[in-house]
Amino acid sequence: MSLERDHDCPTCDEERTFYRAASTMVRLGEKVKWRCPDCEYSFVTIGDDIDSSATA
Numbered sequence: 001m002s003l004e005r006d007h008d009c010p011t012c013d014e015e016r017t018f019y020r021a022a023s024t025m026v027r028l029g030e031k032v033k034w035r036c037p038d039c040e041y042s043f044v045t046i047g048d049d050i051d052s053s054a055t056a
Helices: none
Strands: 004-009 014-026 029-035 042-046
């Protein structure tokens, strides 16, 4: 269980360390909300397959 994650922040326009804001177990896996401490941008991941920050 990681409490931080490096990820590109679209608001800050560079890579930032995101912090785990919340998590819960759902049928597809662990749902985790990650938040940028500098701008409050957040995204959600579920397991290893679903990432709300991914672009189509």
